[in-house]
Amino acid sequence: SRASRKRECRIMATVSVCQYHRGGxxxxxxxxxxxxxxxxxxxxxSSPAARKTGTTICGVVYKDGVVLGADTRATEGMxxxxxxxSKIHYISPxxxxxxxxxxxxxxxxxxxISSNLELHSLSTGRLPRVATANRMLKQMxxxxxxxxxAALVLGGVDCTxxxxxxxxxxxxxxxxxxVTMGSGSLAAMAVFExxxxxxMEEEEAKRLVRDAIAAGIFNDLxxxxxxxxxVITKGKVDYLRxxxxxxxxxxxxxxxxxxHGTTGVLAKTVTPLNLEVVEENxxxxxxx
Amino acid sequence: xxxxxxxxxxxxxxxxxxxxxxxxxSVKNELLxxxxxxxxxxxxxxxxxxxxxxxxxxxxxxxxxxxLQMEYRAARQIQRLPFLPSSxxxxxxxxxxxxxxxxEDILNDPVQSxxxxxxxxxxxxxxxxx
Numbered sequence: 001s002r003a004s005r006k007r008e009c010r011i012m013a014t015v016s017v018c019q020y021h022r023g024g025x026x027x028x029x030x031x032x033x034x035x036x037x038x039x040x041x042x043x044x045x046s047s048p049a050a051r052k053t054g055t056t057i058c059g060v061v062y063k064d065g066v067v068l069g070a071d072t073r074a075t076e077g078m079x080x081x082x083x084x085x086s087k088i089h090y091i092s093p094x095x096x097x098x099x100x101x102x103x104x105x106x107x108x109x110x111x112x113i114s115s116n117l118e119l120h121s122l123s124t125g126r127l128p129r130v131a132t133a134n135r136m137l138k139q140m141x142x143x144x145x146x147x148x149x150a151a152l153v154l155g156g157v158d159c160t161x162x163x164x165x166x167x168x169x170x171x172x173x174x175x176x177x178x179v180t181m182g183s184g185s186l187a188a189m190a191v192f193e194x195x196x197x198x199x200m201e202e203e204e205a206k207r208l209v210r211d212a213i214a215a216g217i218f219n220d221l222x223x224x225x226x227x228x229x230x231v232i233t234k235g236k237v238d239y240l241r242x243x244x245x246x247x248x249x250x251x252x253x254x255x256x257x258x259x260h261g262t263t264g265v266l267a268k269t270v271t272p273l274n275l276e277v278v279e280e281n282x283x284x285x286x287x288x
Numbered sequence: 289x290x291x292x293x294x295x296x297x298x299x300x301x302x303x304x305x306x307x308x309x310x311x312x313x314s315v316k317n318e319l320l321x322x323x324x325x326x327x328x329x330x331x332x333x334x335x336x337x338x339x340x341x342x343x344x345x346x347x348x349x350x351x352x353x354x355x356l357q358m359e360y361r362a363a364r365q366i367q368r369l370p371f372l373p374s375s376x377x378x379x380x381x382x383x384x385x386x387x388x389x390x391x392e393d394i395l396n397d398p399v400q401s402x403x404x405x406x407x408x409x410x411x412x413x414x415x416x417x418x
Contacts, residue, residue, distance in 0.1 A: 023392035030322035
């Protein structure tokens with residue numbers, strides 16, 4: 001009968017909802033996407049690409065702390081998506097993180113780790129350590145087996161001193177005195193390998209990072225625009241954005257506007273329009 | 289890539305193949321996972337718990353995981369009505385996930401899911417009258 005069939009439909013719909021009550025990533029559309037991609041490629045089009053940052057990021061440990069540097073260009077394939085994006089993310093008052101790779105992945109990952117670190121530090125009552133952030137990041141990235149495309153440079157100063165880590169998308173980390181990541185990492189690393197020495201002064205370290213990022217900007221297509229710096233010392237953070245405008249947009253030299261008086265005026269007539277009020281309707285605004 | 293039965297049942301609300309929403313059906317689609325992470329994510333919490341209980345057993349002896357699992361079982365029974373989403377506060381506190389945030393809290397939050405089971409059917413299912 002109709003009532004029993006209706007009941008059966010509701011049962012099937014309900015049973016399917018019963019099983020699924022977990023949050024997190026949903027893989028419902030993966031098969032559909034695979035099919036669509038195959039069809040689209042047959043027709044000759046390409047599917048939309050994720051926005052990458054195509055970056056140069058680097059960090060260096062100096063005498064009193066850590067200097068992090070990043071460029072500010074975000075690319076979407078061959079087009080610049082954002083001319084001035086901020087790649088140095090806040091993790092905690094004494095820990096900052098530069099992100100290369102897929103822009104959304106770096107954003108969300110650093111925000112999640114920042115929230116977790118804040119909760120953790122409230123629970124312990126102490127300033128968070130860089131090693132804690134490193135461990136949280138590497139465990140999350142390993143859980144997702146590299147599908148979260150976030151290559152990070154994590155730096156900060158805690159009670160044990162200044163620390164600098166580089167974290168790869170599959171979850172491996174390196175603890176080093178100077179690191180570079182991103183598509184322009186080779187250019188920046190060349191500058192570091194030439195001029196790095198242990199226990200530099202702050203000005204020298206800032207100049208070194210600025211030159212390394214500039215090398216990445218001028219020699220790599222995926223990096224460009226300005227240079228952002230973040231100097232972290234014990235108790236103080238200097239977020240210099242922009243530290244250096246390496247690529248200024250050009251100024252137009254020619255002007256196509258006609259000067260006043262180019263066209264001669266032959267005659268002038270003025271006709272005043274007399275408007276009379278026909279109807280007035282006042283509606284009071286609800287400002288409560 | 290491990291075949292798992294019941295991974296993606298193609299049946300829709302009327303019990304037959306739902307071509308509109310899920311596309312053409314094939315046995316392979318139902319058995320093989322569509323993404324390498326699908327299986328590992330489905331079982332992630334279970335595997336974490338297993339690993340933690342094993343470590344706990346090796347350190348403190350059998351009584352520790354046994355007691356904890358009893359408490360988990362008790363906390364899992366504290367739910368609201370069958371068709372309403374429960375906050376699972378006791379379970380979260382036991383697990384220690386009440387002061388961590390992960391993707392399961394941001395994406396696809398069950399509290400904000402657009403689908404709800406029919407209340408009468410859900411209660412009957414829960415009580416076993418179905």
